[in-house]
Amino acid sequence: MIEAAITAIGGYVPERVLSNDDLATMVETNDTWIVERTGIRERRIAGPDEYTSDLCAAAVDNMLSRYPVTVQDADLILVATHTPDYPFPSVSCQIQAKFGIEAAGAVDLNATCAGFVYALQMANGLIRAGLHRKVLVIGADLMSRITDYTDRSTCILFGDGAGAVLVEGREAEPAFLAAHSGSDGTGGRHVYRTGFRGDMFGEPLRDSKLLVQNGPAVYKWAVQTVPQGMEALLQKAGLGMEAIDWFVPHSANLRMIESICEKSRFPFEKTLYSMVRYGNTSAASIPLALSDAAANGRLKPGQHVLMYGFGGGLTHAGVVIRWGI
CATH class of the missing domain: 3.40.47.10 (Thiolase/Chalcone synthase)
Structure with a gap:
């Protein structure tokens, strides 16, 4: 295989x-x-x-x-x-x-x-x-x-x-151990950028062509959704939370990550993030956190890594991998 x-x-x-x-x-x-x-x-x-x-x-x-x-x-x-x-x-x-x-x-x-x-x-x-x-x-x-x-x-x-x-x-033995994804299109109005349309579900949007975000609503959704997704990933991988060496969430907001760790009962000190020096870089935030951790030796071959992205759409997706480099 x-x-x-x-x-x-x-x-x-x-x-x-x-x-x-x-x-x-x-x-x-x-x-x-x-x-x-x-x-x-x-x-x-x-x-x-x-x-x-x-x-x-x-x-x-x-x-x-x-x-x-x-x-x-x-x-x-x-x-x-x-x-x-x-x-x-x-x-x-x-x-x-x-x-x-x-x-x-x-x-x-x-x-x-x-x-x-x-x-x-x-x-x-x-x-x-x-x-x-x-x-x-x-x-x-x-x-x-x-x-x-x-x-x-x-x-x-x-x-x-x-x-x-x-x-x-x-x-070789599998490196990708589990995957999980989902979406909630009804929450799309909480973070968006307009294009051809200036409305959503019949309601007008701020048609500035710039990003618009309802921070509290996205925060509430992420803190509810990500811990549930983490649990689903661990069940699919056949692992307990203690087997995860590093949690790498989307680096949206450090306080949000702290809340996710608290709700999921995952040790915050075993979390990798990139927003402190780079801000929220959207699709780049997880690979930047991984890249820095690999470069400074924190991320080592054989470690179990749980990544979880979440954002506009609303979309969310996670994987559990065995790091190999």
Whole structure:
């Protein structure tokens, strides 16, 4: 049986730092207020000529500099993003061209902040089904381009970044131990960005083309939904909570993660997150947390990792894997 495993990882954030003190010059806020409510101290902001495809390419370059792998022989590229450079061509096609990957399919998928985990689930399923053997998976978002910097409740949260992994087939014990996903479309009005339509379920939306979020409603949904999803994952994997070495949730808000850990009775000190220095980077937040933990030696081969993404849609998805690199 061919099983899928993550064989390399990389990450990238832009050079420009937007600190809490910087934001205090733009809206009525301060460092203490932001840290107390979100745990975020700074975020990275792309330059004016830097786009999602550039972030993706830099994350892949970082991965290639850290591991003895190649991407030119990948046969599928999956990019999880909701901020593509263009409606089409896709970011995945731009990455195919950038790295000269000759024989790869290319697909972008949009599950917002849950996108990276959905892409991992797809890569695992396609490899185990024998349809692909080497999949380049990237999670990336350019949140600064869709953030309303006059709204202090949202502009304090978001930053830009990308994370990339290789998922390869091999004859070995399974590395992907369980998967779980779900959605609640009725909650879509709580976090959205308008496009062709300016209404939802017959109700008008703020048609600014920028991100709009009802923070308390999303918070309540996530704190209820994620612990239930974690429990479902553990049952599918046949593991107890104590067997999980690292919990890697979407890095939306540190206080939200603390509440999720408390409700699920998972030790907060065994949680990996990226928002303190990078802000909420949407589809990039989980791979950035993994990339940093792998680089600094906290994440080790053989450890059990539970990832859980959640966000607009409303969407959520989780996986349990045995880390192998």
